[in-house]
Amino acid sequence: MxxxxxxxxxxxxxxxxxxxxxxxxxxxxxxxxxxxxxxxxxxxxxxxxxxxxxxxxxxxxxxxxxxxxxxxxxxxxxxxxxxxxEDIPYETSENNNDLLKIVLTLPEKYRIPLHLFYYEDYSIKQISMVLDEPESTIKIRLKRGREKLAKMLRKEDWI
Amino acid sequence: MSRVKDEYQKQMAAFCEKNNTISAQDILSRAKNQPPTEEKEKVVEFKPKKSKGMVWKAAIPAVLCFLLVGTTTLAATGKLTNIFRSIFQDEKTAEIVDAGYFQEMDLVASDEKFEATVIGVSGDTANARVAIDIYVKDEELIQGLNKIYIEAYCMSKEEYEYNLESYATWEAYGKQDEEIPNLYHVSLRTGIWIADGQEAVLEIVKIRLGGDGKPWRDHDVSLKYNIQADRKAFYLAEQQFIDFVPFEYKGRTYSLIYVISGYYETELIFRDLGAEKPPQGSDCTREEYEAWLDFIQQVVLVVDGVEYKVIPGKEHFPYYEDNTYGDGSYTHMHPYFPAYVNDDATSVEVRCGDTVYKVK
Structure with missing residues (x-):
């Protein structure tokens, strides 16, 4: 080791x-x-x-x-x-993780950059490096992912 | 969205604490009990990037020669390798990037319909390659269309300001992204200006979108960048000035003035001092053009005894220069021959009929 x-x-x-x-x-x-x-x-x-x-x-x-x-x-x-x-069930019984559930319904290509952006406070450059994707791709995925998320959150009266 | 971010962090942290029942001791025990595996961890070696996203290698010819034998064991040197090798199937530029000659950039220009990002540059000093991502903002524009073609000017800032009309555009087809239909990748060849290290202007002036069996749709744009790349981001194409060595052919004299040994190709520059003033808007008369094409087919580049002819299928155009610098009007022709490694070659000659010029 x-x-x-x-x-x-x-x-x-x-x-x-x-x-x-x-x-x-x-x-x-x-x-x-x-x-x-x-x-x-x-x-x-x-x-x-x-x-x-x-x-x-x-x-x-x-x-x-x-x-x-x-x-x-x-x-x-x-x-x-x-x-x-698209959605594999995950174990959770609380009602206080509704945002998590919504994020997890996003397609993977948007979900992972969004997670790193929100949870790890990663910049576009950092996300691009760890996922080995061009910055422009990450930028677009974040943009579209956030748009989709905002739409879903509005539908759920979250925002 | 900061409320979203805060709440997401809170919910995710609580979720992990609740559901992750594995302890560090569990992992240590498993690691100790696990028999050594034959399979070596293949994933990743993550290294922090250098500040400007640029990597240098000192031993240039050796590195390139090594790469040319086709090793597959080298780690990728950056996203640009992947872009050139996988997306554009441009193995030559990918090799140049692998050898450390590239500069990553993130220059964005946009208008109402498009956002175009210069991702980076590579290539040799005779031919810079610029990787550009074009994002079509308005999805209506690409309904059923999957092809892209762009036209762009690229020259020094001074030429752009005072002499733009003397230049033609560079053109390139792009590739649609596999996952995002309104994202296109383009590799644009832009000649010497960017690779020269001076302040250059790149302006995309036309974007055409098309599809199988569908007509192309033109969009006039002005997506402009000021680019000042570092010369060291480009493989050095050896440029040798030849003092007007005359090659006589069918009553005309073509003088050899440059041999440029690049990574992509070898470029010879000939000049015809007896050129007539061409018709308005063209670079030479039809007769002269045909004479040029005939001449370059007779030229042979000989490297260490191996003869090379002009690269077939490559577009070769003469360029007319007016009496700007006091040495008369003339036309140039830049025929391209296969590349050779200048440091490795012991003998290089240019031949046409009985005339032989020993370059090296």
Whole structure:
């Protein structure tokens, strides 16, 4: 392993929500999120990467999580004869996460940049780097994602 | 939307705390018990970008030669690699980007219908390539249309201000984005101005949208950028001035004045000092044009004993220059030949009939 246990515990505590929320945003169920979450942090334990800063490590984790999710979803598409449903049920019983539910109904291409923008306070440049997409693409996805979200929120009398 | 943002952060954090039941100890235990896997982690090495999004490599010819043998193990050096290689299937420019010659930009110009963003530049110093994203704001404009073509001026700021009418536009077809139908990607070849490091003006003046079996629709625009790129963002095309070496052919004298050895191609520049003043609005008479085309077919570039003819299918046009600098009227022709690596070549010659000029 490339990292001491003590350091790993600190890192996990600091970034567990970051990684969990990114993965959940992709796969939209807690069971697969748990599996992928472990995969991402095991990759970190085994990684031979010199991190320049906390931000660098965080960006690395998000990028690894995003790539693992894409591979996972791609694999699932291959073994399934039917297309994936747009909304896979997720476990939650509270009524106080209505905004979360609405965001999760957005298509993935808008949902992930919006999540990074809202939850991680990431700039367009940072989102472009972790998702490996051109800034102009991210800019457009954010713009259209926000427009779609605003429409949905208005419909739900949220705004 | 700051209320949305605050509420989203709150709800997502609460959701993670409630549903994430995995502890760090669980992961450590699993990592210890997990047998070493054959599969190496393939994902990513994330590195912070340099401040201007530019990467330099010092050992240029060696790097390029290495890339030319077709290695697939090099990490991608940026989004531009992907843009040129995957979207435009422009392997040459992708190799140049891989070697560290590029400059990322984010220059936006827009009007009511379009937003065009210059993503970055690369190429060699004889031929800059500009990657542009064009977003069609009004979706009505692209109903059923999936093709794009643009025309743009590109020259120094001074030429743009005082001599625009002397220049033709650069033209390029683009590709529709696979996911966003109103986003198009364009790679525009723009000649020397941007690569020269001086302040240049790029102005997109026409955007044409079309589709299979549907007529093109023209949109006159003025999407303008002031661009001052760093010369080091371009592979250096070796430019050698040749002192008017005369090649006689069918009663005319064509003087070789430049050999430019670029990454994309080798450009020879010939000048015909005996050119007649061309008809208004053209660069030479039909007879002269045909004489030029005949002549360049006779020219042979010989690199280390290997003979190359002019690249077929490439558009070759003569350019007329009036008596601006006191050395008479003349026409130029810039025939293109295959590229060679100047540092590696031991012998380079230009031949036409019995006349041989040894470049190197």
């Amino acid at each position: 490339g990292m001491t246990e003590e350091l790993f515990l600190q890192v996990y505590e600091r970034y567990k929500n970051t990684v969990y929320s990114v993965i959940f945003n992709y796969v939209k169920n807690t069971e697969d999120t748990a599996d992928l979450m472990q995969d991402v942090f095991i990759s970190l334990l085994n990684a031979d990467v010199l991190f320049m800063s906390d931000e660098h490590m965080k960006a690395w984790l998000i990028r690894v999580a995003a790539n693992k999710c894409k591979n996972f979803l791609r694999g699932r598409k291959h073994i399934s004869d039917t297309p994936l449903p």
